[in-house]
Amino acid sequence: MSESIDRIPPHNAEAERAVLGAILLEGAPALQKLGALEAGDFYFEAHRELFNTMVVMAAAGADVDVLTVSEELRRRDQMEFVGGPPRLALLLEQASILAHVQSYAAIVRQHATLRELIQTSTQIITQAFDAKDDAQLAVDQALGAMERLAKRAVVADSPFQAHQVAALIALDIPEPVFVVDKWISAEGLNFVVGDSEAYKSWFTLYLALCVAAGSPLFELFPVRQCPTLVISEENGIAEDRMRADKLCRGMGFDPASTPCYIASDSAFNFDVPAKCAALRAFVEAHGIRLIVIDSFVRVHRRKEQDAGEMNALYQDRMKPLIRGGVALVLLHHKRKAQQGAQPSTPNDNDDIRGSGDIRAASHAVLFLKSVGDGKVIVTHNKARSGGKKQDPYVFELHDVDTGGVELIHRGKPADVVDKTAAAKEAIKAWALERGPGLPFTREQLVAQFKGTYGWKVLNPALKELSDGGYPLKKDKVKGQRAPFYALVNTDAAEVGGLAAAEDDGDVPF
Numbered sequence: 001m002s003e004s005i006d007r008i009p010p011h012n013a014e015a016e017r018a019v020l021g022a023i024l025l026e027g028a029p030a031l032q033k034l035g036a037l038e039a040g041d042f043y044f045e046a047h048r049e050l051f052n053t054m055v056v057m058a059a060a061g062a063d064v065d066v067l068t069v070s071e072e073l074r075r076r077d078q079m080e081f082v083g084g085p086p087r088l089a090l091l092l093e094q095a096s097i098l099a100h101v102q103s104y105a106a107i108v109r110q111h112a113t114l115r116e117l118i119q120t121s122t123q124i125i126t127q128a129f130d131a132k133d134d135a136q137l138a139v140d141q142a143l144g145a146m147e148r149l150a151k152r153a154v155v156a157d158s159p160f161q162a163h164q165v166a167a168l169i170a171l172d173i174p175e176p177v178f179v180v181d182k183w184i185s186a187e188g189l190n191f192v193v194g195d196s197e198a199y200k201s202w203f204t205l206y207l208a209l210c211v212a213a214g215s216p217l218f219e220l221f222p223v224r225q226c227p228t229l230v231i232s233e234e235n236g237i238a239e240d241r242m243r244a245d246k247l248c249r250g251m252g253f254d255p256a257s258t259p260c261y262i263a264s265d266s267a268f269n270f271d272v273p274a275k276c277a278a279l280r281a282f283v284e285a286h287g288i289r290l291i292v293i294d295s296f297v298r299v300h301r302r303k304e305q306d307a308g309e310m311n312a313l314y315q316d317r318m319k320p321l322i323r324g325g326v327a328l329v330l331l332h333h334k335r336k337a338q339q340g341a342q343p344s345t346p347n348d349n350d351d352i353r354g355s356g357d358i359r360a361a362s363h364a365v366l367f368l369k370s371v372g373d374g375k376v377i378v379t380h381n382k383a384r385s386g387g388k389k390q391d392p393y394v395f396e397l398h399d400v401d402t403g404g405v406e407l408i409h410r411g412k413p414a415d416v417v418d419k420t421a422a423a424k425e426a427i428k429a430w431a432l433e434r435g436p437g438l439p440f441t442r443e444q445l446v447a448q449f450k451g452t453y454g455w456k457v458l459n460p461a462l463k464e465l466s467d468g469g470y471p472l473k474k475d476k477v478k479g480q481r482a483p484f485y486a487l488v489n490t491d492a493a494e495v496g497g498l499a500a501a502e503d504d505g506d507v508p509f
Contacts, residue, residue, distance in 0.1 A: 021095025
């Protein structure tokens with residue numbers, strides 16, 4: 001360590017002089033070729049001051065040449081600091097030609113990165129000495145610092161590129177590859193969204209097993225066989241074991257030859273650098289190409305409503321995995337209804353909890369809605385990167401004689417689901433979720449089930465609820481003119497209510 005500290009930090013004086021001299025000769029055209037080069041990238045303080053002066057002058061629209069720069073340095077009383085007229089003359093003598101200035105700028109930036117690496121490493125060593133017994137904290141801080149340095153180096157050394165439209169069209173772009181045909185891109189972010197009791201965990205574990213075994217999903221959707229990983233932070237190892245065992249028994253998967261891995265209660269978190277590094281190492285070691293995360297809310301520390309934080313999470317943590325050829329499937333939840341607020345979004349599509357940047361980054365979004373009796377409606381609400389929206393379908397989860405569980409494709413919702421019966425269960429579940437006895441208007445009810453059930457289905461469902469042990473109780477709501485009808489079960493436990501439309505008398509039944 002002492003020998004390293006005594007050494008002169010990496011730098012290239014000739015490259016720095018070549019860049020500065022080129023700017024003095026060529027002005028703005030030379031500055032435009034420098035990319036992300038900054039004043040702090042120069043090793044010599046005089047060079048930093050001179051570069052900063054020329055950048056400020058160019059930003060203000062002033063000409064940049066040896067005369068104007070000399071005058072500006074005198075005005076700022078910095079001429080002697082940068083070495084006076086002899087130094088400017090030397091820079092002109094050693095100036096790079098315009099065609100080569102970008103290469104010299106890259107050399108300056110590379111040496112700056114090496115100096116920053118030395119500084120970062122020194123800080124890591126200091127933190128390691130100070131950490132004492134908290135080794136994990138020291139490791140997290142070190143990985144975080146190195147990750148920031150690596151990202152900065154990549155951005156700085158990558159010039160901005162764009163294709164003219166004809167050149168873009170002429171590019172030979174390979175056809176998109178899918179893990180599940182026309183649904184999950186081999187390099188994409190995907191969401192499975194739904195309410196509780198919609199079998200999201202069962203569905204995605206079944207998906208991971210199918211891909212690992214090379215078995216078509218529901219015997220209909222071809223898959224690209226590859227090793228898979230399920231990061232389960234929601235269910236616990238006993239529950240994960242039970243589900244994996246039942247699915248293998250019911251679907252005929254051989255556990256020993258199915259390269260599907262399950263990490264139960266691993267405390268994985270995208271915001272912990274050590275966890276991300278461990279995940280990447282595992283993915284590379286086992287050739288993982290599909291990762292299911294159950295659930296999204298458990299694996300980050302960011303504000304889901306903050307678009308900036310969600311975008312940073314995607315760009316900094318998820319995208320490196322995706323670019324490495326890994327498909328991500330995240331389990332997530334729908335937005336929770338705010339008490340007293342009028343619904344403003346439909347039941348599907350944009351109804352993912354959190355910022356819109358979550359959905360914007362996704363390649364595919366599937367919504368799961370339970371309709372009772374083990375049946376779930378799957379709605380494919382987004383497709384990109386060559387994907388294609390699938391028609392809504394129903395799958396059923398039920399026990400089999402082998403002690404296992406099957407997931408079976410049952411066809412179109414209209415051919416399988418009794419909409420009135422399904423609407424009854426959905427209304428009861430929604431009313432309970434809102435809170436016992438909390439009234440809701442007809443508009444709220446229709447908006448909640450928009451895209452799934454219309455009023456022609458909801459109205460008879462309410463009548464059957466009333467006739468089948470949930471009579472409607474007419475009452476007044478404080479602060480509202482319209483009466484409401486509370487659904488009350490035979491045990492006198494209120495479930496919810498529906499306000500009458502007072503203006504046209506359009507009330508249920």
